[in-house]
Amino acid sequence: MIRRGLEPGRAGWLFVSPALLVIGVFFFLPVLAALIISLTDFDIYAVADTGNLRFVGLRNYLRLLETPLFWKALGNTLLFVVIGVPLSIAASLGTALLLNSAVARLKGIFRTALFAPVVTTLVAVAVIWKYLFHTSYGLVNYGLGLVGIDPVDWLGDPRWAMPAIILLAVWKNFGYNMVIFLAALQNIPGDLYEAASIDGANARQQFRAVTIPSLAPTLTLVSILTMAGYFQLFAEPYVMTQGGPLQSTTSVLYFMYEEGFKWWNLGAASAVAFVLFLLMFAVTMVQFWLARRWSRA
Amino acid sequence: MNRRGATFLVNAGLLAAAAITLCPLLWMVSVSFMAPGEASSFPPPFLPESASLGNYRQLFAQTGMGRCFANSLFLATAATVLALLFNVTAGYAFAKLRFAGRERIFRVLLGALIIPAQVAMIPLFLLLKEMGLVNTYLGVLIPSMANVFGIFLVRQYTMSIPDELLEAARVDGAGEMRVFVSIVLPTLGPILVTLAIFTFLGSWNDFLWPLIVLTDDDLHTLPVALASLSREHVQDNELMMAGSVVTVLPVLVLFLVLQRYYIQGLLAGSVKG
Numbered sequence: 001m002i003r004r005g006l007e008p009g010r011a012g013w014l015f016v017s018p019a020l021l022v023i024g025v026f027f028f029l030p031v032l033a034a035l036i037i038s039l040t041d042f043d044i045y046a047v048a049d050t051g052n053l054r055f056v057g058l059r060n061y062l063r064l065l066e067t068p069l070f071w072k073a074l075g076n077t078l079l080f081v082v083i084g085v086p087l088s089i090a091a092s093l094g095t096a097l098l099l100n101s102a103v104a105r106l107k108g109i110f111r112t113a114l115f116a117p118v119v120t121t122l123v124a125v126a127v128i129w130k131y132l133f134h135t136s137y138g139l140v141n142y143g144l145g146l147v148g149i150d151p152v153d154w155l156g157d158p159r160w161a162m163p164a165i166i167l168l169a170v171w172k173n174f175g176y177n178m179v180i181f182l183a184a185l186q187n188i189p190g191d192l193y194e195a196a197s198i199d200g201a202n203a204r205q206q207f208r209a210v211t212i213p214s215l216a217p218t219l220t221l222v223s224i225l226t227m228a229g230y231f232q233l234f235a236e237p238y239v240m241t242q243g244g245p246l247q248s249t250t251s252v253l254y255f256m257y258e259e260g261f262k263w264w265n266l267g268a269a270s271a272v273a274f275v276l277f278l279l280m281f282a283v284t285m286v287q288f289w290l291a292r293r294w295s296r297a
Numbered sequence: 298m299n300r301r302g303a304t305f306l307v308n309a310g311l312l313a314a315a316a317i318t319l320c321p322l323l324w325m326v327s328v329s330f331m332a333p334g335e336a337s338s339f340p341p342p343f344l345p346e347s348a349s350l351g352n353y354r355q356l357f358a359q360t361g362m363g364r365c366f367a368n369s370l371f372l373a374t375a376a377t378v379l380a381l382l383f384n385v386t387a388g389y390a391f392a393k394l395r396f397a398g399r400e401r402i403f404r405v406l407l408g409a410l411i412i413p414a415q416v417a418m419i420p421l422f423l424l425l426k427e428m429g430l431v432n433t434y435l436g437v438l439i440p441s442m443a444n445v446f447g448i449f450l451v452r453q454y455t456m457s458i459p460d461e462l463l464e465a466a467r468v469d470g471a472g473e474m475r476v477f478v479s480i481v482l483p484t485l486g487p488i489l490v491t492l493a494i495f496t497f498l499g500s501w502n503d504f505l506w507p508l509i510v511l512t513d514d515d516l517h518t519l520p521v522a523l524a525s526l527s528r529e530h531v532q533d534n535e536l537m538m539a540g541s542v543v544t545v546l547p548v549l550v551l552f553l554v555l556q557r558y559y560i561q562g563l564l565a566g567s568v569k570g
Binding site for chain 2: 009010011012013014015016018019020022023026027028029030031033034037047095098099101103104105110112113114115116117119120121122123124125127128129130131132136137138139142171175176179180183221222225228231232234235238239242253256257260261266269270273274276277280281284
């Protein structure tokens with residue numbers, strides 16, 4: 001029990017220390033430990049008895065570079081990010097513009113409907129979409145059949161499995177950024193549009209001269225956050241394809257999970273986690289840099 | 298383009314987009330009431346020939362999903378209570394109480410947001426193993442007890458409380474605990490709801506960490522159980538859809554009821570996430 005007379009400085013520390021302790025012990029400490037473990041040969045024998053642990057320097061990292069499946073996983077993840085993020089943002093922006101339109105009806109209901117997939121459980125919707133993508137009985141092929149397109153073996157064909165997962169991810173995620181874009185659109189002062197229309201700008205010119213520049217900061221933020229999310233691809237391949245066919249949907253995290261918790265190569269798996277982190281960090285920095293150059297130009 | 302044409306195009310676009318987002322969910326519900334094997338036909342049936350609860354009965358009687366539902370419910374509730382306890386006090390202190398190193402610590406915490414949680418998972422697993430917490434509820438809960446996003450959310454909200462209010466209470470002789478409990482907490486209602494729904498949904502939907510920590514079938518959460526079920530029962534689509542309904546419906550309903558708070562939290566987090 002804290003008594004009266006306790007000065008705010010001590011109280012401040014008392015109030016933050018439980019949370020800081022938890023974050024310190026169960027997040028910062030493990031992150032540091034991950035770096036150290038990635039420099040050891042931590043494997044199933046070390047899990048049983050840490051006496052078997054040896055320091056191996058950068059060997060885990062060097063070995064990763066010689067592992068074809070790691071490169072494959074890296075390539076798959078980058079494909080997922082490079083295609084999935086722009087598609088996702090385009091869907092978010094498109095629907096936000098529709099919702100923001102003065103002539104749109106039933107806005108509240110539409111917003112809720114479009115947002116619903118965001119709060120659903122990823123594993124459950126992956127189970128649903130696995131069925132929607134079924135070659136013979138799935139609704140996706142049925143729909144394609146109606147417009148005369150032959151059935152696609154979505155999850156069984158190495159060329160189509162990743163596009164299928166991207167479609168699911170876009171469906172699941174676009175509502176999140178849509179809400180952010182919608183708020184940003186509503187914050188653009190109406191005077192800007194008025195001034196532009198007095199200057200004789202048509203709808204399309206207004207969009208390019210007013211809407212896009214006003215959204216630029218939001219766009220930067222959204223693309224950074226979305227990319228960070230897309231780099232963490234895991235549950236979709238775990239449920240829908242188990243990384244296949246022909247490892248075409250094995251992501252970096254899926255590779256890490258198998259390496260760590262299937263084969264118990266925890267040293268190597270920690271190295272994978274760090275490579276993923278460095279990659280995400282680098283991409284984020286590049287985006288910040290691009291955004292700054294853009295805003296100056 | 299005339300106004301009537303624009304109205305038609307915009308609303309048709311919205312209708313098409315809403316159909317695409319809702320179709321998979323509605324179809325999931327419909328298939329979950331179909332007889333085994335009924336959905337495996339061409340063309341895909343949209344509605345069950347005769348709706349039955351058979352799949353749900355099988356789900357709860359034979360696959361242990363009832364137990365997993367209880368696990369998910371307990372874990373999400375416990376995670377929510379813990380997150381409220383840890384994050385609210387910390388968020389308030391970062392906003393309103395002066396202490397040495399406050400700004401620097403907060404900046405470090407924000408900076409840590411760039412580190413993906415998966416980096417910590419392997420050592421955390423080993424740490425919990427040492428503590429005997431692998432395959433326990435507590436092991437699942439530990440990483441979600443306190444988190445930077447929650448602290449940030451509460452801090453942003455708490456900053457809007459006028460300092461004069463707190464000072465007046467202190468002048469009247471209230472201790473810091475009294476100030477927090479009787480002045481600050483009552484004003485935090487909306488952000489507590491926001492934090493609660495974020496934590497509950499996050500915990501309910503979480504997959505990778507419970508998958509790693511819980512090896513015992515009896516302790517599995519719904520997503521973990523559903524994932525393993527879908528790997529075993531590849532052909533039982535109707536059963537899988539019933540499992541998906543059971544997993545998705547609670548969070549969907551919770552969101553519909555508390556939508557306003559969820560969206561507010563989402564926007565607050567995106568300002569400087």
